[in-house]
Amino acid sequence: xxxxxxxxxxxxxxxxxxxxxxxxxxxxxxxxxxxxxxxxxxxxxxxxxxxxxxxxxxxxxxxxxxxxxxxxxxxxxxxxxxxxxxxxxxxxxxxxxxxxxxxxxxxxxxxxxxxxxxxxxxxxxxxxxxxxxxxxxxxxxxxxxxxxxxxxxxxxxxxxxxxxxxxxxxxxxxxxxxxxx
Numbered sequence: 001x002x003x004x005x006x007x008x009x010x011x012x013x014x015x016x017x018x019x020x021x022x023x024x025x026x027x028x029x030x031x032x033x034x035x036x037x038x039x040x041x042x043x044x045x046x047x048x049x050x051x052x053x054x055x056x057x058x059x060x061x062x063x064x065x066x067x068x069x070x071x072x073x074x075x076x077x078x079x080x081x082x083x084x085x086x087x088x089x090x091x092x093x094x095x096x097x098x099x100x101x102x103x104x105x106x107x108x109x110x111x112x113x114x115x116x117x118x119x120x121x122x123x124x125x126x127x128x129x130x131x132x133x134x135x136x137x138x139x140x141x142x143x144x145x146x147x148x149x150x151x152x153x154x155x156x157x158x159x160x161x162x163x164x165x166x167x168x169x170x171x172x173x174x175x176x177x178x179x180x181x
Contacts, residue, residue, distance in 0.1 A: 002026055008049060008056060009110035015053035022046045025118050032126045037066040045118050047085055054097055055090040062118050071129040072138035073146050083121030
């Protein structure tokens with residue numbers, strides 16, 4: 001993983017001071033489980049890094065346009081991902097505050113690496129099952145044709161049919177409800 005080292009020397013000794021950061025982020029690809037986000041251009045981050053007196057806090061937003069694969073038809077499509085960045089940084093050797101809801105990263109010297117927080121803000125916003133269109137018909141489970149482009153002659157698959165590994169469970173559900181009567 002790369003770094004996005006930001007010089008914070010101007011605000012380290014100044015509680016209440018802040019430093020704006022508005023720039024492109026050097027991210028080309030980010031792995032999200034089995035999915036790989038490929039950015040069409042570097043994501044843009046607009047943050048403010050503030051000295052709280054306890055540590056430094058970076059707050060803001062990041063936006064990027066990435067190529068995803070539709071979970072229904074497997075076609076690539078462009079998706080805008082917008083995430084909120086909120087991250088705390090403490091100088092190495094500083095005792096961690098006792099605030100259980102906040103996580104703090106440590107930094108050495110006069111630079112803070114914003115890249116992990118920005119990447120995390122993008123990753124958490126990636127849809128679990130991305131689709132290019134809510135009306136996407138997907139692919140035929142029998143012949144594999146893209147049902148958005150052509151109609152196939154395959155028989156519809158019965159989701160409760162005998163080939164379904166969960167077919168035997170449907171009888172159990174009916175029996176259980178009959179016992180409740």
